Amino acid sequence: MNPSTRSPLMWAVHLSVLLLVLLWTMPTAGLLISSLRDKDQLAVSGWWTALATSSRNAVARAPSPESQVERDGKFVISGNVLEGQGGQISAFGFSSREPAKFKPGETAELNDGERLTVQADGSFEIVSDQRMEGSRGQRIFFTASTPPRFTLDNYAEVLSAAGIGRSFLNSLTVAVPSTVIPILIAAFAAYALAWMPFPGRALLLAVVVGLLVVPLQMSLIPLLQLYNGVGAFFGVPAKTYMGIWLAHTGFGLPLAIYLLRNYMAGLPREIMESARVDGASDFEIFVKIVLPLSFPALASFAIFQFLWTWNDLLVALVFLGAGDDELVLTGRLVNLLGSRGGNWEILTASAFITIIVPLIVFFALQRYLVRGLLAGSVKGG
Amino acid sequence: MTGLLLKDIRKSYGAVDVIHGINLDIKQGEFVVFVGPSGCGKSTLLRMIAGLEEITGGDMFIDGERVNDVPPSKRGIAMVFQSYALYPHMTVYDNMAFGMRIARESKEEIDRRVRAAAEMLQLTQYLDRLPKALSGGQRQRVAIGRAICRNPKVFLFDEPLSNLDAALRVATRIEIAKLSERMSDTTMIYVTHDQVEAMTLADRIVVLSAGHIEQVGAPLELYERPANLFVARFIGSPAMNVIPATITAAGAQTTVTLVRGKSVTLDIPTEASENGRKASFGVRPEDLEVTESEDFLFEGTVSIVEALGEVTLLYIEGLVEGEPIIAKMPGIPRVGRGDKVRFTADKAKLHLFDAEGRSYRA
Amino acid sequence: MTGLLLKDIRKSYGAVDVIHGINLDIKQGEFVVFVGPSGCGKSTLLRMIAGLEEITGGDMFIDGERVNDVPPSKRGIAMVFQSYALYPHMTVYDNMAFGMRIARESKEEIDRRVRAAAEMLQLTQYLDRLPKALSGGQRQRVAIGRAICRNPKVFLFDEPLSNLDAALRVATRIEIAKLSERMSDTTMIYVTHDQVEAMTLADRIVVLSAGHIEQVGAPLELYERPANLFVARFIGSPAMNVIPATITAAGAQTTVTLVRGKSVTLDIPTEASENGRKASFGVRPEDLEVTESEDFLFEGTVSIVEALGEVTLLYIEGLVEGEPIIAKMPGIPRVGRGDKVRFTADKAKLHLFDAEGRSYRA
Amino acid sequence: MEQLVAAILTMVAGVLVCAAYFWGTNLILDRIFPSKGKFGAVASRNLRIANSIRPWLFLAPALLALTLYLVYPVVQSVWLSLHDRGGQNFVGISNYQWMVNDGEFRQSIFNNFLWLLVVPALSTFFGLIIAALTDRIWWGNIAKTLIFMPMAISFVGAAVIWKFIYDYRAAGTEQIGLLNAIVVAFGGEPQAWITLPFWNNFFLMAILVWIQTGFAMVILSAALRGIPEETIEAAVIDGANGWQIFFKIMVPQIWGTIAVVWTTITILVLKVFDIVLAMTNGQWQSQVLANLMFDWMFRGGGDFGRGASIAVVIMVLVIPIMIWNIRNAAKEAGGR
Amino acid sequence: ADLKFKPGEDSKFNWASFEEFKKGHDLKGQTLTIFGPWRGEDEALFKSVYAYFAEATGVEVKYSSSENYEQQIVIDTQAGSPPDVAILPQPGLIADLAAKGLLTPLGDETKQWLLDNYAAGQSWVDLSTYNGKDGQPALYAFPYKIDVKSLVWYVPENFEDAGYEVPKTMEELKALTEQIAEDGEKPWCIGLGSGGATGWPATDWVEDLMLRTQPADVYDKWVKNEIPFTDPAITAALDEFGWFARNDKFVDGGAAAVASTDFRDSPKGLFASPPKCYLHHQASFIPSFFPEGTVVGEDADFFYMPPYESKKELGNPVLGAGTLAMITKDTPAARAFIEFLKTPIAHEVWMAQTSFLTPYKSVNVDVYGNPPLKKQGEILLSATTFRFDGSDLMPGKIGAGAFWTGMVDFVGGKSSADVAAGVQKAWDAIK
Ligand SMILES: Nc1ncnc2c1ncn2[C@@H]1O[C@H](COP(=O)(O)OP(=O)(O)OP(=O)(O)O)[C@@H](O)[C@H]1O
Ligand SMILES: Nc1ncnc2c1ncn2[C@@H]1O[C@H](COP(=O)(O)OP(=O)(O)OP(=O)(O)O)[C@@H](O)[C@H]1O
Ligand SMILES: [Mg+2]
């Protein structure tokens, strides 16, 4: 269907997709930019301002008087308010009441006889006739236009957190089987529900759909009770990988069955019949015909199941535990946030770190959402 | 004894009755062809034999065993679907090998049989392609190859040659005939629209119409002695010319008067009670001969001349309103449009049907 | 002027070249039939004309305008797909009405045209069904109906009658012929495997083989004067008998000696330089006549007798190893298997081809 | 390294056990009721028996897991909903009586219906549009990945993201919320969006739509690609334009999948609480059932009885969807 | 294990208590699982404390935490896989666990210990006493690590620049507020935003004001709803808060911004240039949300939220919060851990670092890691009344629900009477 791609409408398509993509990535872009910003700026200016040179009011503190040097009989403290990060000073001051009283290059008389000069490039000098006292440096208020400034500190902090590698592996150990097992189980069930006649099929399907609604939180306590019971009976700890795989399998199944059954039911009947005539049993039809033809559905479900298990924290905490050895990546990152959840800069960075693996999975599996998988199979329809 | 016995087989889709009670006895090794107008239920019947369609009523026996509830894989059949039904994700080779792999044949045996079938169907160069990269006819051949590769007790073919060109069709037809000869124990059931196929392949032809059997018989029998008007018109192309007539003299020989035509006496005996009844007089286009003599059957004006090369079709208006009589002349006769022509025919090749369409000859 | 001009049209799928440079000029209102062996590229060519397949090389003009990059909807075409391509979610009625609805025809007009098409194709009682509840032939008719309902400048038919029974096929063929007559401005391009269809419908037939044109011409021309061996064998069924021969006397008349046969003198002039060359001698099965006289072309043993009713095919062995000569006899001749028969033929109907397969007559 | 090996081993073992079950049980079934190599009545009888057992073999692990992980908790919930806060004393239907009289519950029901109306419809709609549009452009996969991204971000991350959108600062000060920045740029008054009763529901819904569109997009994208190309070609020939092909040919053919996506998102909406919890925790009249349930279940020690009774209500709400699905399945079976 | 301070090295610490504890407990080979609310930095700090316990007893300690610790602890205890020791900041939640019989009483001896060793001991005992499954009150929890909430934060240099003085009484504070407003500046930064918990900072205000306008027993009754929320005593406190928060001139961003400004963002106004505000009422944890590099005590400082001159009889009440440790699974190690918490060293190790206050009288206050911490510790020790955060004591539905929502509505303009009536109604509904 190539020729239609040349139609002038294509511009409209490109534009609308662009618009939608912008709309959808705008919030995430905010997060991304925020994760690269200085944490103090996060709260005072919009993330979009970080991209442009902006004028900001800031306070710098001069080095403490200990660092003063004696020059020509005067005591001097010097430094740079911009700390070498570039920018232009447009005004400065020394009092919180009048933070922009002076122009760069002017000399301000401080209260105690000291004189402060700030140059446009941010370098300053405090000159005093007497030796300066105190342990804290002078505050210097200034208005500066600063170029965009980004830092990877947030990422560095997240990535260097202790145990992160271990947690990464834990997450993988949880997520991969928790994705594969339900797919396997659901695919068989979906095939039975789509193509094998047996009494009560429609009802069973409806029940599966209904089970989609069961709130996860409701099931945790009874399940854990059960696990503890069973675990105690067999003398194994309740919180094991097996346990969490099964839990994720159970929770993921309704959607998996529902999606897969819908897809499988849409496969051309004749293909299945022809396999049946060829002598294939249900098992063989399923494995050799239905499974390969259901790849798009399997892939799309896999994407989601992986994503959920990867991002899940609750089930992991309940069924695996929160100890150092078994903590999953999400748990590890959430713990970095501190008790009051205040460290957004960590959160923003970790959000992007956790997103990478699901995106890789998405990209990898997207290949299987192929077009024309069934082309050439039957004539008619 | 891999015979097939159909006893009052019925099929309905919801409220729609599609098959109305079919009784048929097919012997092992027989080659049976189903013909009938589009939509008369041929595919449905075939699918029921295969076990793909539930049987609404009646009993079906294969090998003397009732198979109504036997799943397809246990019936020992191979089938070519009208819609091909290829496995889209498998190459041509794998499509053909699938059944044998399921049956756990040895690798060499599979390879041998697949290659033989591919050779025969001129598919060798496409063995590595997926069905979607094939032409319509190639797909159809893969479907045939798939069935041929297996060694079933019963072959079911649903219009297997419809998308093939004439040469290939002939070739494949001959291959199928050879196959059936070689595997003389294998029963074959074959659906086709092609007269030639039906005539050349069949041991017996089953003519279906709207879900029931019109006639079963050997090819020539159907051609020469159709049981009713339907079969008469259905077998043979172009169809038999049918002209309304009235029986004027019943007896050992019957004389009928054609509409707007002359009286004709046929070698067909009728009861006296038939005298004066309406009847249908039939003559095949290829049995008509142009004549100059007065002893003609009827005359008319040529409205269309269709020259097909070896034969020429003449459409003659003037006898039955709106329905031209067709005559099939060998070669290219020197008759033009608008010419008035007289026709005669061999007496033995004339047909007569009663008002319900039943043949008087039967 | 809705003519079609194809200039060196080429198509490849990746590395596979499918169409090798087609040059063709189709005039407005012309009825052109594409024939050719399965997989030779007919559907592909049709799809390129429709704009569904990108053109790899060459130019295509409709109405004098280059349309290589014109989307299908702007080309003013209607198409019957080989695989039907019905809209599975629409009833038969809606399938047929879709195009007109898109074109914003009035409700009454749509209804009138759909019903007319349905009537003509005997689909009236299925108008409310979905495609999946139709038989193969019914689906095909819906596909035809869908194309017919619209009023395009160019009709493209890809084997539209392959799944229809003989009677319906004839009826539909005639309807298509009428359609083409009625819409004399509409160009029709038609792919078929059926000789009869090709011969009866076509103004011109295009014979394709492996992606290139073998011959273009009026039906009888192709039948009587095939340009080469391919066309000769392809047109006509059963195919022309071809017998290896050696030219023994070139000139205004040519004498050839057949393998294991006699010398024959044909009314075909050849250059003197051809003397002694290998050639192929051709004679159509239907041109063969049984003779008792000594002036026969060749003789052989009947190996198979295929009685088709109106005609009978005789397979004669003994001339070319493994390739029987076929003779087509009208009616049911009294010849049996194993009989030794002599054949002769009208001199004017003999064909001679050179070693490359080109006809000497051209 | 050791952990890695152990992880891989456990993974492989887990998956293999599962695969072995299906393979093994099928083998056993075929052994007990052999049909291959047998003929006649025995074979067909065996096959018939095997075929009536096989669906249950295929379904067994799923049914087991579903019963254990979902049905059993449902029963438990119903049982709990008839008991007091500690789950010990039977109190009859008094939890339900309390519920219908609770203003917050009624508020939640109202809000939930709003959510049900808006979110599934919009997510499915956008998902469908995006799936269809991105299919036709060369950078479609990139576009899809970008639109899929919100799905991959955790709810906590999403909450932060949207904080940067909805944040409110007093008029006259610099806005760090994008929405307010835009409003201000156009000369409007900044608003504390998520505190506006009623409307805040929609701002919260926007978040879920933003997330769930990715889901709808992926599933529908797979479905769209399953549409037989030829039907589209036929429509192109019939003169249909992009819109018409989309709405009249493509959408009807994937209607089943659209319904599935819609159903799934609807059910998800019934369960949604992370967003509400993180953004408003039900304040400013934005409470929804799931969050209310969560509140009663776990906040400050919790009241299991009431929490469970709300859960039961959530589950009851899904019954119409179940009935609708039974109908669909029946219709489908009839059509085949 | 790595011990932060080598035993016996720094004489400020009470190493004797450590050695003594070590002698009394040998539990080698046992493990102790602790579930607590601390994550991130706090977790590291707590680890440094239990390292001493591990060192002393040989117990292997496994600490875990969760973002949703409320949910997690309910699930774990209900499902029968509790940790050995749980440490929680929510008395309401603890009361519930106790009522369900999921906690082990700590016994009279511990009760006596609290009375003897904690400043305002009775307050702590009251706080830690809950009704068990049998309906009998018993001591179920051990308070450990306290936050002081009655603090007002400011930037001394800004005060200097503007010439403001730290107020000693509530009257002075209000006067200062008015003066700053007159100077054309905004005195207060108030932010109630906290995602789903929005509103809680306002409850701290109200509680602080309650303690400064009413006797402690009124506060206690209020918390137990023995006097209705609509009582004039309470609406008065609400209105008092309204005086600060509902005046556009008094708060940065105006009253409208109060409800939506995030509590984590709001202190940043103190440090803006020019300052957006001069005062900020918040608990002792807030410095972690100050701009990076802010040195408490120099760049920013705090003063005790002063009492009313006119209500001298109420003394110096202190509002606080904190975490309580309890035994969720009775093991020797769990018991030992509670014993460990009774040793001064268990407090001093954390005190010597950051963000830890204790009412333990016999710890050496010189150990406090920095002057501000010490100052807060002194506020705590010199408290005449200590009251735990009231909203934490109320049932979850109120203290973490209706009260919060009510406060948001209140700053949004709803009258105190209406707000109080609303909260009371919600309270009635759960009785
Ligand atoms: N996608 C593809 N990739 C490679 N080859 C292809 C592809 N599609 C078709 N072909 C090949 O192109 C050739 C022409 O195909 P086309 O469908 O045009 O044949 P056709 O003449 O219509 O045959 P038929 O009569 O069997 O329908 C065939 O040999 C086919 O195998
Ligand atoms: N699912 C269905 N519901 C209702 N009627 C159906 C269904 N499937 C097929 N039919 C009808 O049953 C009849 C028989 O169909 P069948 O496919 O057997 O015809 P056929 O003889 O194979 O025709 P053709 O030669 O056209 O393939 C047709 O009239 C068709 O419309
Ligand atoms: Mg059929």
Ligand SMILES: [Mg+2]
């Ligand atoms: Mg084709």
